Amino acid sequence: xxxxxxxxxxxxxxxxxxxxxxxxxxxxxxxxxxxxxxxxxxxxxxxxxxxxxxxxxxxxxxxxxxxxxxxxxxxxxxxxxxxxxxxxxxxxxxxxxxxxxxxxxxxxxxxxxxxxxxxxxxxxxxxxxxxxxxxxxxxxxxxxxxxxxxxxxxxxxxxxxxxxxxxxxxxxxxxxxxxxxxxxxxxxxxxxxxxxxxxxxxxxxxxxxxxxxxxxxxxxxxxxxxxxxxxxxxxxxxxxxxxxxxxxxxxxxxxxxxxxxxxxxxxxxxxxxxxxxxxxxxxxxxxxxxxxxxxxxxxxxxxxxxxxxxxxxxxxxxxxxxxxxxxxxxxxxxxxxxxxxxxxxxxxxxxxxxxxxxxxxxxxxxxxxxxxxxxxxxxxxxxxxxxxxxxxxxxxxxxxxxxxxxxxxxxxxxxxxxxxxxxxxxxxx
Amino acid sequence: xxxxxxxxxxxxxxxxxxxxxxxxxxxxxxxxxxxxxxxxxxxxxxxxxxxxxxxxxxxxxxxxxxxxxxxxxxxxxxxxxxxxxxxxxxxxxxxxxxxxxxxxxxxxxxxxxxxxxxxxxxxxxxxxxxxxxxxxxxxxxxxxxxxxxxxxxxxxxxxxxxxxxxxxxxxxxxxxxxxxxxxxxxxxxxxxxxxxxxxxxxxxxxxxxxxxxxxxxxxxxxxxxxxxxxxxxxxxxxxxxxxxxxxxxxxxxxxxxxxxxxxxxxxxxxxxxxxxxxxxxxxxxxxxxxxxxxxxxxxxxxxxxxxxxxxxxxxxxxxxxxxxxxxxxxxxxxxxxxxxxxxx
Numbered sequence: 001x002x003x004x005x006x007x008x009x010x011x012x013x014x015x016x017x018x019x020x021x022x023x024x025x026x027x028x029x030x031x032x033x034x035x036x037x038x039x040x041x042x043x044x045x046x047x048x049x050x051x052x053x054x055x056x057x058x059x060x061x062x063x064x065x066x067x068x069x070x071x072x073x074x075x076x077x078x079x080x081x082x083x084x085x086x087x088x089x090x091x092x093x094x095x096x097x098x099x100x101x102x103x104x105x106x107x108x109x110x111x112x113x114x115x116x117x118x119x120x121x122x123x124x125x126x127x128x129x130x131x132x133x134x135x136x137x138x139x140x141x142x143x144x145x146x147x148x149x150x151x152x153x154x155x156x157x158x159x160x161x162x163x164x165x166x167x168x169x170x171x172x173x174x175x176x177x178x179x180x181x182x183x184x185x186x187x188x189x190x191x192x193x194x195x196x197x198x199x200x201x202x203x204x205x206x207x208x209x210x211x212x213x214x215x216x217x218x219x220x221x222x223x224x225x226x227x228x229x230x231x232x233x234x235x236x237x238x239x240x241x242x243x244x245x246x247x248x249x250x251x252x253x254x255x256x257x258x259x260x261x262x263x264x265x266x267x268x269x270x271x272x273x274x275x276x277x278x279x280x281x282x283x284x285x286x287x288x289x290x291x292x293x294x295x296x297x298x299x300x301x302x303x304x305x306x307x308x309x310x311x312x313x314x315x316x317x318x319x320x321x322x323x324x325x326x327x328x329x330x331x332x333x334x335x336x337x338x339x340x341x342x343x344x345x346x347x348x349x350x351x352x353x354x355x356x357x358x359x360x361x362x363x364x365x366x367x368x369x370x371x372x373x374x375x376x377x378x379x380x381x382x383x384x385x386x387x388x389x390x391x392x393x394x395x396x397x398x399x400x401x402x403x404x405x406x407x408x409x410x411x412x413x414x415x416x417x418x419x420x421x422x423x424x425x426x427x428x429x
Numbered sequence: 430x431x432x433x434x435x436x437x438x439x440x441x442x443x444x445x446x447x448x449x450x451x452x453x454x455x456x457x458x459x460x461x462x463x464x465x466x467x468x469x470x471x472x473x474x475x476x477x478x479x480x481x482x483x484x485x486x487x488x489x490x491x492x493x494x495x496x497x498x499x500x501x502x503x504x505x506x507x508x509x510x511x512x513x514x515x516x517x518x519x520x521x522x523x524x525x526x527x528x529x530x531x532x533x534x535x536x537x538x539x540x541x542x543x544x545x546x547x548x549x550x551x552x553x554x555x556x557x558x559x560x561x562x563x564x565x566x567x568x569x570x571x572x573x574x575x576x577x578x579x580x581x582x583x584x585x586x587x588x589x590x591x592x593x594x595x596x597x598x599x600x601x602x603x604x605x606x607x608x609x610x611x612x613x614x615x616x617x618x619x620x621x622x623x624x625x626x627x628x629x630x631x632x633x634x635x636x637x638x639x640x641x642x643x644x645x646x647x648x649x650x651x652x653x654x655x656x657x658x659x660x661x662x663x664x665x666x667x668x669x670x671x672x673x674x675x676x677x678x679x680x681x682x683x684x685x686x687x688x689x690x691x692x693x694x695x696x697x698x699x700x701x702x703x704x705x706x707x708x709x710x711x712x713x714x715x716x717x718x719x720x721x722x723x724x725x726x727x728x729x730x731x732x733x734x735x736x737x738x739x740x741x742x743x744x745x746x747x748x749x750x751x752x753x754x755x756x757x758x759x760x761x762x763x764x765x766x767x768x769x770x771x772x773x
Contacts, residue, residue: 009758014669014711019592020627021669070465077468081478082508087466105463113465128458129482130510180513182548215645219636219681228606228640229599230633255769256681259720262762263673270758276629276673278593306761313758 005039006047007032009267020277027279028268030334034320055319055392057350058328059098062343065328066094069340070106082126085117085139090340092146096408097347097398102146110147114140115155122157122164132164133178138190141197145407145415153418162200162425165191173208174226184225185216189238192245193405196374197412199419202426210248213239217252220276221260231260233274233287240294241404246429247368247377249298258295262308264288270313271321271333272349281332282322282342285314285349286406293352293403300361303384311353315391318350347398348406355400356387357409371424375416378404443472444480449493455479456486477501485514490521499532506536512545516552526557527579534583541591547600554580555607563608572613580604581613592621593630601634606642614638626665632674636682650686656694658682663698670708671715680724692729695721716756719747723766741770 010028013021038055039048070091073080080087088110095102102110117124117140123132124140144152168175168187175187188209195201215227216239222231223239236257243249264272264284272284292309322330322342329338330346359380367373383400390397399408444450457479460467470478481501484494498515501508519529530553537546558576571577584604587597605614615638621631639658640648650658662679666672683691699721703712712718726744730737748767752760 012671012711012714014671016626016669018625018627018669020625073466073468075469075471075474078470078474079505079507081468081470081474081505082510084466084468091466106465109463109465112461112463116459116461126509129456129478129485130508131513133509178509178513180516180552181509182544218633219685220633220677221681224633225599228602228637230595230630232595256684258762258765260677262759263677265758267756267758275593276677277627278629306764308762308765310758310761 005035005044005050007045008047011268023279024277027333031269031280031317031321034334035316038320050316052316052392055316055396057098057319057392057396057398058323058325059100061325061328062323062330062347063095063098063100063328065324065338066091066340066343070109082130082133083136083139084127085114085124085136085143087340088113089139089143089146090344092143093407094340094344094347096146096411097344097351097401099399107147107149110143111152111155114143114147118155118157119164120160122160122162131178133181134168134175134187134190135177137161138193141194142405142407145197145405145411148411148414150418153415156198158198158200158419158422158425161194161198162202162205165195165200165205169205171208173210173212185213185223185235185239185242186225188213188242192242196245196378197405197415197419199371199375199422200425201371201374201429203429204426206246206429210243210246210251213243213248214251217257221253221256221258222275223252223257230275233264233272233284233291236261237287237291237294240291240298244294244297244404245374245378247366247373249294252298254295254298258299258308261288261291261295265309265313269317269321270310271317272314279333280317282318282330282349283332283345285318285322286345286352289314289349289352290403290406293357297359297361297364297381301358302361303356303358303387307356311389312391314353315350315396318346318353319392319396322346348401350396351398351401352403354388354390354397356384356389357381357400357403358384369428371427371429372420374429375420378402379413379416381409383409444476450480453480453483456482458482474504477504481511481514485510490518492522494518495522495524502536503539506540506543506546509545512549516549519553520556526553529553530557530579530583537583537587538590541587541594542596544596547596550580550600551603554604560607568610568612571608572610577604577608577610581610585617588621592625592628595630598630598634602637605638611638611641622665626668627672627674629674629677632678636678639682645685648686650682650690652687652690655683655687655690659690659695659698663702666699666702667708670702670711670718673717676717676721680721684724684728688728689732691725692732696725696729714755716751716759719751719755723747727770744770 011021011024036044038051043049092102092110116128117136119125119132124137125132126136170176170183174183175191176183177187195205216223218224218231220231223236224230224232225235243251266273266280269280271280271282272288273280274284292307296307321334324331324338327338330343331338332342364380365373365377381402401408402412405412477500481497495518498511501511533546533550554576558574563571584597584601587594605611618631618635618638621628659679662675665675679695683695699718702708703718723744726740730740745767748763752763
């Protein structure tokens with residue numbers, strides 16, 4: 001694996017520098033200083049031997065960071081006052097992925113907190129007294145999935161939720177994220193995740209969705225938030241995952257998408273950038289890493305086929321560069337402070353690179369018309385242990401997660417089991 | 430609390446102590462014991478939010494409510510609910526929209542990555558100058574209309590500050606689309622590309638400006654246009670061949686809208702460049718040149734099956750070279766590309 005570290009992989013600016021190349025070079029400098037510490041002295045210049053045994057996930061530090069946040073956040077966090085469900089979701093999911101217990105006190109705390117965000121008219125808000133929002137709804141529902149239990153699931157008003165989701169539906173097939181709010185593919189993702197989990201999928205809800213998402217694919221191959229807008233890792237995951245839920249990934253030019261996605265992996269850093277000619281960022285470990293898992297299925301590749309990115313290089317980036325040893329938690333890149341968002345997405349990306357979570361092309365269900373085909377297809381995603389590849393000490397291994405939903409498989413299964421025992425709102429899509 | 434001058438000293442006084450607000454009972458958040466991730470709000474923020482919830486609950490429409498929304502937004506511009514409320518207030522109070530836009534501009538200089546303020550701008554601009562009114566005049570006249578001129582200036586400043594501000598470029602697309610400002614956009618794009626040839630947002634905008642709202646699946650690029658784009662791209666590749674943006678742009682553009690020109694026109698130009706002493710080394714070393722050849726050969730083989738065998742062989746060699754030497758980090762992708770050659 002020595003070829004994965006070398007100064008040869010540094011960005012070549014062709015002796016013509018611009019703001020973009022200067023920034024890239026600066027980032028590589030700071031990351032090079034970190035990586036070189038893991039490399040056998042004197043070998044770095046031409047392909048150093050990277051000592052992976054030095055790579056360790058500092059779970060205890062990260063757990064402390066998350067629990068401190070769960071206990072209370074400083075006044076500066078008022079800027080996230082409209083994202084309160086996210087704070088709970090980022091925290092709970094980070095703990096869960098690291099295999100930390102969500103004990104009954106934490107469970108009750110989370111349930112009580114998230115319940116207060118539900119709006120009488122349907123959906124969940126960014127905080128009490130706010131309008132319901134698709135992102136806040138997504139985060140609230142996912143938090144409740146992690147909390148688990150019939151009481152948590154029963155607290156969600158499915159009928160009101162469906163009514164509210166339909167009021168967000170727009171003519172072009174997409175959804176506004178809140179009343180009078182912006183329309184983009186994020187909204188589509190949030191709706192389909194929530195609807196597929198709560199068993200409130202209908203033909204009306206998903207009509208036009210595939211067409212809208214397809215229009216978001218740019219000439220580069222990635223997806224943007226809205227037709228015409230620049231291809232971006234976050235929106236690519238949103239669009240691809242949404243299509244996967246309704247079994248329509250084939251509407252995209254998958255080959256062109258694969259090309260763009262591959263280019264997101266930075267040669268020197270090993271991590272992903274979110275857009276062409278932009279910098280590496282730890283959160284894209286999930287946005288782009290998750291997209292690769294879904295792409296694997298969309299291309300009908302098997303666990304014997306490699307993932308189309310370098311899993312080990314990605315893990316190295318997260319472990320060597322994204323852990324904040326000062327305050328705990330994970331971060332975007334060296335020089336940035338850790339935060340809950342980057343902690344969760346960094347851990348999700350690590351998980352997806354360590355584990356192979358996929359669908360066996362031989363047995364995959366292709367029906368997309370029955371409401372029940374949705375959970376059936378989603379539950380086909382499974383861990384293929386023989387294709388695991390954990391970098392660093394073996395205790396670095398974290399829980400496998402579902403690439404579409406971004407949570408571990410057991411809580412997801414329990415949620416699906418609960419909601420699909422209830423009558424669907426429509427028999428077919 | 431920002432106390433800048435004597436006029437603003439009054440704002441620093443708690444609302445509970447202001448005569449104007451005596452009639453309102455603030456609505457507190459239910460922060461029951463054992464909340465998860467409770468935020469330790471400042472007294473000021475807590476109070477502002479309590480009064481905001483109270484006036485929103487009764488749907489109050491007033492100047493004092495408007496002023497309150499401004500204060501909340503300054504503390505937390507991500508509070509999407511208060512933006513929706515403010516929009517309604519501005520409409521019902523028939524506030525001066527130009528002044529409102531000024532205020533939004535101030536906010537955006539403090540919070541450039543905020544979603545909501547751009548969305549708010551959209552609604553203000555369409556009210557100030559309805560798009561249907563803009564149709565009767567020429568683009569030159571539209572561009573010099575004070576409303577649009579101000580927006581373009583504002584966008585110019587935002588992009589100047591952060592040349593890849595995602596929200597700014599996205600808003601620009603909305604503005605250009607809504608008011609058909611296509612010609613000036615191509616000029617703007619060219620300026621930005623020349624400022625930084627690696628600015629992918631600018632290259633994406635170029636595609637957007639050329640398509641000019643036409644349905645991509647229905648656009649076939651005229652030969653002249655395709656040729657001039659190829660020339661444009663080649664001139665910019667010369668500056669720095671190892672730059673993803675122009676390569677992705679031109680292969681994407683031609684693949685979608687003039688596929689045969691990939692091999693009739695783009696291919697000879699880049700081969701010429703690769704043979705040129707001045708560029709040979711750089712062209713050989715950059716994965717983007719070889720990747721473009723793969724895209725070109727794939728199209729050519731599809732259109733001319735008699736050449737397929739030869740082109741597939743050459744393409745396989747390119748994939749091997751990329752995977753083993755030129756672009757090792759992406760070797761798994763190049764190996765995949767190689768296997769999918771046989772199935773095209």
